[in-house]
Amino acid sequence: MIQRAIHHQGHVIGGRYQVQQNIGSGGMSHVYLVDDLKLSGKQWAVKQCFLLQDQHNNIEDEAELLTTLSHPRLPRIVDFFPPDGSGDSYLVMDYIHGVTLEKYFLSHHRKLKSDFILQIAQQAIEVLEYLHKHDPPIVFRDLKPSNIMLTSNLELRLIDFGIARNYKQEQDQDTVKLGTVGFAAPEQYGSGQSDARSDLYGLGALLLYLVTEGAHSEWSEGVENRIRSDFPKGKIPILRKLLQIVPDDRYQSTDEVRFALFPTTQTREQNHNQSYREMKGIHLGTHVIAVMGVSSGVGTTHTAISVVHYLARLFKKVAIVELDEDSISFSRIQQIVEGTSIYTNKQDLQFSVEGVDYYRQATSAKVIELLSSGYNFIVLDMGSYVKSDRLDEFLRADIPLLVGWGSEWKLQDLEELIKSLMKYHQNKWVYCIPLAPLDAVKRLRKKISSTKVYTLPLHVDPFDRSGEMDKVLNKILHGYVPSLQKGKRFRFGVGSRSQ
Structure with a gap:
């Protein structure tokens, strides 16, 4: 594990981004809230990454990856500084106002309503579907409460793409074993290559963690007895299938998981359009x-x-x-x-x-x-x-x-x-x-x-x-808009006025 001193308030990164405060730290990074000195009044989040020399390509891969993504539940990257003389590199991205799901969970004494937990599941499925259908497919690989932000409207945002990776069909196992113990799928530790099904395991681990009030994130004998009594009994087998050790025994796609968790939803396309119709009344950024x-x-x-x-x-x-x-x-x-x-x-x-x-x-x-x-x-x-x-x-x-x-x-x-x-x-x-x-x-x-x-x-x-x-x-605008809808017409004419 590498350590670097935290930049204090007033320090300027890249001659442009002035640190206001440290808002998070991990084993290989610090995250700061910064003011943009060029665009007055604009604030960003800057991730300082400190890696070994042979790992410098990792952060450049992360920057390259993020620039290809466009989804309302993902941060956008706006600037990147490659490793400097000290080996530090910086990602500048959207600052998401809110709290992590982990902090929200703890602040509610580990007791979240079942309806809210299912809302989290639905939003997570939405963004995972986008990542898995990216070309090439992207596997997030670390779906845990501290990597999920909740906005003031309790809308989900995924953060920290430090170990996300493109799925390589010709590769039979991951060259780097990464993921948080208890939330990462078994194949992320050497038994095979992580793919979309690894994220589905992570989704199951996340949901089990929430419905057992933080007691469990892996399926084991008797764990169903720790699940909150108000959680729908019919959905417990779904969690168990998500958490199967062998990927072939799990659900194989986000479509399958959505249909299992929300059977009243009709087709995938109808659900997709419905989520965007809801967006018309909810500001997602x-x-x-x-x-x-x-x-x-x-x-x-x-x-x-x-x-x-x-x-x-x-x-x-x-x-x-x-x-x-x-x-x-x-x-x-x-x-x-x-x-x-x-x-x-x-x-x-x-x-x-x-x-x-x-x-x-x-x-x-x-x-x-x-x-x-x-x-x-x-x-x-x-x-x-x-x-x-x-x-x-x-x-x-x-x-x-x-x-x-x-x-x-x-x-x-x-x-x-x-x-x-x-x-x-x-x-x-x-x-x-x-x-x-x-x-x-x-x-x-x-x-x-x-x-x-x-x-x-x-x-x-x-x-x-x-x-x-x-x-x-x-x-x-794929990824931002639903299928086509009928709209009103406007034609120029003398005396025409806006409504």
């Missing part, structure tokens, strides 16, 4: 989509408006922010919506159109303010790429969406921009090429080694619904 064009006139604003109005048909509270201070696009939209004939020096920089809040000519400080305003989604219209501080907002977004030209002879503009930004992590970037032929999309996917290249169909009015555009956006 604000997600940011940044839309940036390779050059002026490529259709950045048009694309951003299409995205935000698609989201408005699915979620209660969404906003679009114009970060290009020289643009007059939102000013013109506001003029039409409010039915004015002259638009000069208007002080009201906010207006609404069909459930979407528009903020024109905003700053990064305004974005920070909106992040705590209860929005489900914020779409940033960043205009065309310029070498400025605006790039930070693009890099930090949950989904950075880069718009290129659809013309064959101008695809090179997109390729050159991607190449010029190679020093930044591009794992979660999405590339959109309006009206591009499929052959061009395939060539670009191969050239930049990314499957996240999409052609956008003709969409004359971005405020109106287009079935073809909805299909593409549904793919781009």
